[in-house]
Amino acid sequence: QVQLVESGGGLVQAGGSLRLSCAASGRIFSNSALGWFRQAPGKEREFVAAVDWRALETLYTDSVKGRFTLSRDNAKNTVYLQMNSLKPEDTAVYYCAAGPFLRRASVDYARWGQGTQVTVSS
Numbered sequence: 124q125v126q127l128v129e130s131g132g133g134l135v136q137a138g139g140s141l142r143l144s145c146a147a148s149g150r151i152f153s154n155s156a157l158g159w160f161r162q163a164p165g166k167e168r169e170f171v172a173a174v175d176w177r178a179l180e181t182l183y184t185d186s187v188k189g190r191f192t193l194s195r196d197n198a199k200n201t202v203y204l205q206m207n208s209l210k211p212e213d214t215a216v217y218y219c220a221a222g223p224f225l226r227r228a229s230v231d232y233a234r235w236g237q238g239t240q241v242t243v244s245s
Contacts, residue, residue, distance in 0.1 A: 125149045125221045125234045132217060132239030135209055141241060143204040145219030154221040157195070157202040158232050161215035161241075168229055171217070174202055175225040182227060187213075209243045217241050 131143040145157060158173035173182045174193045181193050192205045206213065217239050220232030 125151050125154050127219050127221060127234060127236035129217065129219050129236040129239040132241045134242045134244065137209060137211055137243055137245050139209050139243070140205070140207045141209065143206065143217055143219075143239060143241070145202045145204075145236060147200040147202075147221060151200050151221075154223060154234070156222045156225045156232075158220045158222065158226070158229075159193075159204050159217060160220060160229055160232075161213075161217045162238075163212075163215040166215075168218070170227045170229065172204060173225055173227070178225075180225055182225060184227075206241070209241075211243045211245045213241060214243050215241060 125147050126149045128146045155177050156175050159171040160168050161171050162168040170184050172193050190208045195202045219236045221234040222232035
């Protein structure tokens with residue numbers, strides 16, 4: 124099955140930027156969508172953004188619209204989450220996940236990466 128590896132997390136000041144990467148390997152052809160989720164301490168995992176590999180379509184949660192941008196490199200089987208104007212409330216572990224369709228619910232994604240920590244200081 125598809126394997127996912129996130130990278131690019133780190134510590135930044137409020138207003139700064141980070142670019143997260145999610146590299147997929149294995150049976151990537153069986154998955155059409157790559158989603159990003161995040162989980163902050165004491166909070167449930169929430170949807171951030173997702174992109175469909177086979178269509179020009181993306182989804183974003185309202186809190187990141189205009190600040191976060193998804194892109195993809197199909198040749199590298201990699202998706203990127205460019206995060207600009209970061210806020211302390213963006214602090215969380217960010218996970219990428221693969222699923223058959225573009226969805227917002229975590230249950231619709233069967234394969235998950237290990238997560239990468241994003242910390243935004245005030």
